[in-house]
Amino acid sequence: MKFKLVPLLAAVGLMGSFGAAHAAGVTLTISCGTVGQDYEWCKRATGDWAKKTGNQVKHLSVPASTTDILGLYRRMFAAKSSDVDVVVVDVVWPGIIKDHLIDLKPYSKGIESQHFPAIVKNNTVDGKLLAMPWFTDAGLLFYRKDLLDKYKLSPPKTWAELEAAATTIQAGERKAGVSDFQGFVFQGKAYEGLTCDAVEWVASNGGGTIVDSKGDITINNPKAAAALDMAAKWVGKITPPGVLNYAEEDARGVFQTGKAAFMRNWPYAWSLAQGNDSVIKGKVAVSALPAGEGGKAAAALGGWQLAVPKYSKHPAEAADLVMYLTSEAVQKDRAIGGSYNPTYPSLYKDKDVLAANPFFGSLYDVFINATPRPSTVTGLKYNEVSQAFWQATHNVLEGKQSGADSVKALEARLKQIKRQGW
Structure with a gap:
């Protein structure tokens, strides 16, 4: 399948805020989803970040089932494995794996305030921002x-x-x-x-x-x-x-x-x-x-976040990658080409996003009032x-x-x- 993706590197001023990870030679490993186009979109965006920063990104193969993904994480965390630096986190997991994730507040520069407050609240445990919203979902x-x-x-x-x-x-x-x-x-x-x-x-x-x-x-x-x-x-x-x-x-x-x-x-x-x-x-x-x-x-509330395990050898670079992937420009690109629901309210009024996904506007209330587990x-x-x-x-x-x-x-x-x- 061919995907028409908007070049992310052309986003005006975007990369200026992702300058914490410019030390060449760092290799990060990320786990992306396996549903639909998840891997292709993640590979494209991480490739753009790597090109800009001079670092490299590898992709960890994960199971298709969310249940099996969580099981894999738990085994890796129990072993304090440094084999993964950025993990994709289901909306229901922050409370389950809270003891294994770093606080992203020192790296976010307050950008979380521009996302849906309910999702940020969901990702905040004991005052720590354990994950950044990547996309939201509803059945x-x-x-x-x-x-x-x-x-x-x-x-x-x-x-x-x-x-x-x-x-x-x-x-x-x-x-x-x-x-x-x-x-x-x-x-x-x-x-x-x-x-x-x-x-x-x-x-x-x-x-x-x-x-x-x-x-x-x-x-x-x-x-x-x-x-x-x-x-x-x-x-x-x-x-x-x-x-x-x-x-x-x-x-x-x-x-x-x-x-x-x-x-x-x-x-x-x-x-x-x-x-x-x-x-x-x-x-x-x-x-x-x-x-x-x-x-x-x-409609069941779904959605995924990105987080950094405490066992990463490169937490600053990993956090920088998280902030880039969850940025408004990247989320807009994913919304247009992949129908991923952004976590920025502003993008639900974006004409390009609505042209690609007409139902985003008419079903907005479904997305923001979804039933949580x-x-x-x-x-x-x-x-x-x-x-x-x-x-x-x-x-x-x-x-x-x-x-x-x-x-x-x-x-x-x-x-x-x-x-x-x-």
């Missing part, structure tokens, strides 16, 4: 607008409407000869991505959160159970059984090859769907996710909480448990994890 509904027109349907506002529309389109396309056409694809694998999807189902159905802001376990309620039962009905009906092993790229693969009517995914999928090699180019639209009956639309309140125990939640959800999707039995068992498990407190 969205992608759909084939040409197929909705073909079957005279409107974009669904509720999950019931989505199920009905997906059923109609799937039946029609299969009758027309596309035997493996699917109505709806999402992230159903037992990993952090399923936590995001299920948080959206539960919250949109009025089922609240897994753990509320006070630390109380709230998941065991009828509306949460009904939300999981609702999703389980889709499997084998409008969603392939294989969805139980789908992560983001698996779902995108089905949708982008023209084999699905609807997809839940993150904004990055937009630019890929519009690529010259995409069979659905010009046929896709994006909207907020549907609401449950009597509820309102909910309970990582802040559960702190170091979040990973156990999320794992228990995604496994309980997966059990329902597989048909092993009803929604009611699953959330009841989940409540008991979360009480064990909480013990005397989070």
Whole structure:
């Protein structure tokens, strides 16, 4: 795939603020994401920084699953490994790996004040700025607008409407000869991505959160159970059984090859769907996710940050690289070419960004009001909480448990994890 990238080195005055790392000969290693164009964009931007500063940047290969990435980091941090200098950090991780990251405030020169305050607050633990916002995310509904027109349907506002529309389109396309056409694809694998999807189902159905802001376990309620039962009905009906092993790229693969009517995914999928090699180019639209009956639309808060481990041998240079990669100019470039949601409010009014991503403007409220996972309140125990939640959800999707039995068992498990407190 060819990417049309704006040359970053031409940004007027940009490099002047990234002068702390001019000592030649320093080699840094960074871990970038693996979803969609993450690696290509990261390699391009780090290459620009290296060219300007005279340093070198190597890229650490990381797993595709966010759960596996966190596991890799924990092993490296436990060994106090200096093999990585800059790490990409999920929005729910600062509290989990806080003891292993340096404070970036001495290097930021206050630039964090220009990012979304909520994200900066999320990345600040015990008064220390542990990570800089790189891009934000919220779950969205992608759909084939040409197929909705073909079957005279409107974009669904509720999950019931989505199920009905997906059923109609799937039946029609299969009758027309596309035997493996699917109505709806999402992230159903037992990993952090399923936590995001299920948080959206539960919250949109009025089922609240897994753990509320006070630390109380709230998941065991009828509306949460009904939300999981609702999703389980889709499997084998409008969603392939294989969805139980789908992560983001698996779902995108089905949708982008023209084999699905609807997809839940993150904004990055937009630019890929519009690529010259995409069979659905010009046929896709994006909207907020549907609401449950009597509820309102909910989108899981996602997004990634960049941080420097305490074990880096070159913390100043690593911090300089972080500040460059998270700068407004680089984020604008990534937004235009890769559909990455910037963390600068000013870029949501930028005409070039909006021309490339029309939905950034209309769905701005979705991005800034996304539903967080309970990582802040559960702190170091979040990973156990999320794992228990995604496994309980997966059990329902597989048909092993009803929604009611699953959330009841989940409540008991979360009480064990909480013990005397989070």
